[in-house]
Amino acid sequence: MSLRFAPILLTLCAIVTAGVLFPATALGDEEGRLIVVLDLSGTDAKKINQDFLEIFQGTPHVVFGAEDMIDAGVRNGVREEAFWNNPELMAKVATAEGYDAVIMADVTKPRRNYVLSIFVFEAREGTIVGEHEVDIGRRTRIERATRESILAALQPHILATGQNLPPVIVTVKVSLTSTPSGATVLRDGVPIGNTPLKLEIEWSETPELWELTFDAIPAGTVRVDLTQDADYHLDLKLESDPFTDSSPSEKVALGPGRPILQVDLGTKLTTRAVDVTVKEGNELSYSSSIFPVFAASLTFFPFAIFSSSDALAGIGLFANGGIGFLETTLPLYPNATSIETDCKANDDGTVVCSTTQTQFQVGATYVWLLQSFENGQADPAGMALHFDVGYNWLVFDIDPNPTYQGHGYQGLLGHVAFSTPLGLPALRGKAGFGFLVNFGFGDGDMIADWGKNADGWGLSADAELSFEIFAGLFVKAAYELFYLSTSYGGQGCQNLPGCDPVSGSVATDLFHQINLSLGYRLH
8 A cells, every 4th residue: 555545544543543542632522633743853852752752642643753754755756854844845745645734843941941842834834823832841851741731732723734725635646558559548438548548546445447449449448446556557359340340359450561451553664675586487586665554453351351360361352453555676577578567667677666565463362460469469560471372464565567466474473472560660661572374375366476385484573662651541662573484386477478487486574663653551
């Protein structure tokens, strides 16, 4: 129990028992006071002090000594020596502790006898309400009859203290933390702050039950004892999903590492270089300048809404696509200049053709959160692994020309990435690599002129930085590198004069993309 509350409890005990334990010395039925009796000062004070202090024993009053007053001063930030000689400091400490009166006395020996000068202070104002002077004789002791007469003289002054002062309001300090932090604390249904929370609240013998909520979801309760200073900590248990009332257990972890929904729109600045090696035929090589691909992507985790399972909440779907427009410079085969083309002919024997790039991917994703809070709940803003599998489509469509109609890929994709916060809560990094198993287009229009039964493989690498600027809205910068290799078999490259049949041709495609986008995460 805090010493601050000892005066209150001792007062109650003293008032009830004083008349029983000390019937001879109790001064009637008057209500007792909380009084501080300081040690005597002056000539031979130490020899007389014990007799002086015994004057106030056995009375209805609760008596404190000089050491108690010093300790009370320390509790209230007052450490000056004999601070009670300063009325303001006396009032400060007495108000905080609930003292009614302070009694000081000085002993002198003007001639042969000792004289006591006693002063009674209204403690919470620091003012004198009464005084009494008495000759105790030549001996350094106070006779019993003299003690009783001193007490009788002082009693009216003591009882005059504490009459017209407001009641002392004693407070306790309450500290409340939670995992995770940021929970709203409700007292009697009224929000009083968010964790971590420190409050000074009026003392009460009745404990209270405070409620904590997280994102408006009930997250737990804590029983607060208002009779003493105390620290409380609560590991939050989120009782329901914010999107459905049917969730039977705690809310799954959602955050920037694994949101419910993520959408972003942007531009991919792209460059491309292609080399085709043809056995017994004509080779082809070209590259592009930087061109924009206008792209969009969507990732959705449906189980985060309908299931309370953290494992299921990591399963999601993704789709992304883009379209870009560029000018492709191609060489002409020998004897092909006489064939009509929509491309622009250059003096160096090449042609410039308008080209459209289209790309899209669809598939499934899984996010595995690698970090947890102290209560074992996965941390949605911590480190995570991302696994993707799906279908990939990528086509470069070149206007009809005597050399080349286009190039394309389709097949399975796999991708693994690692993401992590980067020091700031809003800043996140991600890096990954992937592979492609291309089916080719068989007899499809885009590559039939190069041959049939195309197959191949590809590798990719990527890195990104994203920064959440406001309530789920983020900006992202990313870099992607793709390397693709395709083998062709079958017949012909265009079946044009000067174009020998294709046998065992291989095309390699290397392109870079810098992605600048704006997006939104719902979590």
